[in-house]
Amino acid sequence: MVHKTSHSIGFRFCQSYFIILMATALAFGAACPPARFEYDISLLRVLILMVGGTVTLWLMSRGGKNARPVGAITAFAFIALTTVDMFFYGAQQEIADRFGSVLAVALYVLECVGSAYVVLYMAFAPSAKSQLAEDPNLTPGPGGHSWDIPLKKRIKHRYFWRDLLIYFISFSILGHWLEMLFCELIIAGVFMGDYDPTNAMLWDQWLFPFTAEGAAAVAIVFLLHPAARKILEKTGNKLWLAVLLSFLLNFLVCTSIDFATGMAVNQDYSLWDYREIPFNFMGQVCLQNSLVYTIAATLIVWVFYPLLDRWIRRSPEGIVNAVAFGLLGMYLFLAMLHFIDYTAWPFLK
Structure with a gap:
């Protein structure tokens, strides 16, 4: 149950604190070349702010009541790391050179x-204890597998979309790290x-999200995994046969997606070029990579x-x-x- 009472000024300050800092971090991310x-x-420090701040606001x-320790720890860790970054890693001087010493110190x-106010408020304020008092839902889930529920019913539940976001x-x-391993x-x-x-992008920016791999996970949830379950039923629960047929289906799907992507964005071979690799087709797909993608997809499925x-x-x-x-x-x-x-923004030109 969520409290309906009006919130104190301290409560609103803490919310505003995280919203402003997170908005500033997002604006900085958009304006900073990777x-x-x-x-x-x-x-x-930015990731601690974004992760802890988002969870705290929720x-x-x-x-x-867990907003109190999460918010306090996030605020303390953020300012501690900011201090180290400012005075030991040169961030203070960089800000001073760009905006002036006075503004750097003021910020x-x-x-x-x-940050100090958030830590003290979350730790000691009576209003924080009274307004943030709901116990977390720590009851274990029902267990089992969600595929026991038909996909048409699952997509109507909000938790399906939450889980899809996690995937x-x-x-x-993870897809980026697998590319590095490859x-x-x-x-x-x-x-x-x-x-x-x-x-x-590949070697240094190791948290660069590879959207294609994320989209592949979504495709597995919507297409390949339901297909695998259907194949298992049609084969009389013969696991080895179902895995084999699923592997062949995954091969067709992965190769088709890879080829379609290549024809759409890689006709000049600027992103990849398989023309020198045996068993390639038009330099856009090759047997080796298709097998690697298929094995990965089958393991995930x-x-x-x-x-x-x-x-x-x-x-x-x-x-x-959380x-x-x-x-x-x-x-x-x-x-x-x-x-x-940010260089494409017309008002910055």
Whole structure:
């Protein structure tokens, strides 16, 4: 149950504090070229702010008492890392060079004062204790698998879309790391192909979300996994036969998507070029990569997605919601940093 009482000034201040800081972080991400954003303590403090701030705001909207420790820890960690970044990693001087010393000091002081207030309010204020008093929902879920429920019914439930958000963001990041692993295996001679050692997006910006991999996870939920379950039923629950037929279907789907993507955005072979790899078709797809994608898709369909689905079904609703909101906060910043080209904004030209 959510409290309906009017909120105190301190409560509203804490909400405003996180909203303003998070909006500032998103604006900074949109205005900062990815190549100039270091993956160091600056990224850590922003991600702590975005993850912790998003979860705190959600908990506060529900009157959850866990908003107090989460909000206090987030504010304290943010200002502590900001202090280290400012005075030990040169962020203070960079801001001073760009905007002037007075503004740099003023911004830091305001952040310190605001963070200190949030920590003290969340820890000691009676109004915080009274307005943030709802116990979290830590009742274990029903367990089992969501595929026991027809997809037509599942998509009508809001938790289906929450879970889909978790899959999309998680596999967008994991997909990037798998691409890095694949390139390392090319270097080791396990696979054929070329790689670009100067590709900063791949090697340095290791949290760059690979949207295609996230979209592939969504396609698995909507298409490949339901198809695998249907195949299992049609084969009389013969697992080996169902996996084999599912593998063939996954091969067709993965290869078709890869080829369609190549014809749409890679006709000049600027993104990839398989013309020198055996068993290629028009240089856009090749047997080696199609098999790698198919093996990955089959493992996700039959192993990783069921495990993740079972974990979500067994976990308390409050924890899964917090994970979803935390991932959303992180993804929003990464998307603003990597996908928004501020140089295209007409009012900045």
